[in-house]
Amino acid sequence: MASRVQRHLLTTPERIDALVGAARRAPGVADLLIRYAMGEVSYFQARRRVLLRTPLLALRLFVAAQTSAWRTASAQYSGRTT
Numbered sequence: 001m002a003s004r005v006q007r008h009l010l011t012t013p014e015r016i017d018a019l020v021g022a023a024r025r026a027p028g029v030a031d032l033l034i035r036y037a038m039g040e041v042s043y044f045q046a047r048r049r050v051l052l053r054t055p056l057l058a059l060r061l062f063v064a065a066q067t068s069a070w071r072t073a074s075a076q077y078s079g080r081t082t
Helices: 001-009 011-027 027-037 043-053 055-078
Strands: none
Touching: 001 011, 011 027, 011 043, 043 055
16 A cells, blocks of 8 residues: 555655645644554544644545445446336
8 A cells, every 4th residue: 555655746846845834834734644644643643633734635535435335326227227
């Protein structure tokens, strides 16, 4: 999982710039992610703390998950023949 995240975040200069900018805007979250990467904080703890510190992000992730679930269910349903 960590290697997928690294590949996603660190493959283009634009993503690296965005990551640095986000770290400047939210140093507490950046510190937490570093502690997670070092193994000092579990994934569950890091995720929970990030979502509690950034409620708008939590809402966006919830909406994205619901949209994805709806699309999956819709695609499965439309593929059925009755």
